[in-house]
Amino acid sequence: MTVLVAYSSKYGATEGIAERIAAALRTAGVEADARPVESVDDPAAYDAFVIGASAYMGSWRKDATRFVRRHRDLLAARAVWLFSSGPLGTERTDAEGRDVLVQAQPKQFAEFAESIKPRNVQVFFGAMDLSRLRGRDRLVSRIPAVEKILPNGDFRDWPAIDAWAQGIAQELASAPTGA
Numbered sequence: 001m002t003v004l005v006a007y008s009s010k011y012g013a014t015e016g017i018a019e020r021i022a023a024a025l026r027t028a029g030v031e032a033d034a035r036p037v038e039s040v041d042d043p044a045a046y047d048a049f050v051i052g053a054s055a056y057m058g059s060w061r062k063d064a065t066r067f068v069r070r071h072r073d074l075l076a077a078r079a080v081w082l083f084s085s086g087p088l089g090t091e092r093t094d095a096e097g098r099d100v101l102v103q104a105q106p107k108q109f110a111e112f113a114e115s116i117k118p119r120n121v122q123v124f125f126g127a128m129d130l131s132r133l134r135g136r137d138r139l140v141s142r143i144p145a146v147e148k149i150l151p152n153g154d155f156r157d158w159p160a161i162d163a164w165a166q167g168i169a170q171e172l173a174s175a176p177t178g179a
């Protein structure tokens, strides 16, 4: 049983989460490789998948979305977990009392719930070093309304990430194949 942790990361925050998930799976006795989605040549070689990307303006990164769409039939037949990295800050609820991690699900997750039926989807708090932003991201981050919801810093919740990965290892041990 080998799990592919495939990720798409623009500035490195999601890459760190993917590496951590792969490490936690290995600690739990599950073979796991973390790779950027664009470097995966033969996904059929893997038994199960964790696929993660960051969200920008409500959307999962395009190469991760393309990966899921391209390999839809394979993924629908195997065990898949999806995650998104995004919200910045530590507040679990927004001004309307809604769960920030539910609100931050990228819009593509509704499509994937139908097309590949993942076993679980999860949003994790992200990280951003605003001084490293390039191009359009830099311009958008300076819009006052956006600036308020993009605090600088690393908000990745490592205990939550480890716990999620351990849950995956347990599920794979009890129900290794199929969707």
Ligand SMILES: Cc1cc2nc3c(=O)[nH]c(=O)nc-3n(C[C@H](O)[C@H](O)[C@H](O)COP(=O)(O)O)c2cc1C
Binding pocket: 008, 009, 010, 011, 012, 013, 014, 015, 053, 054, 055, 056, 057, 058, 059, 085, 086, 087, 088, 104, 125, 126, 127, 128, 133, 136, 137, 138, 140, 141, 150
């Ligand atoms: C311009 C901009 C737009 C963003 N839009 C969203 C968003 O819509 N939803 C979200 O959850 N996070 C959003 N974020 C936060 C990033 O997704 C977060 O920092 C993520 O952890 C970055 O991961 P990466 O370095 O792997 O790309 C945005 C960040 C920037 C700079």
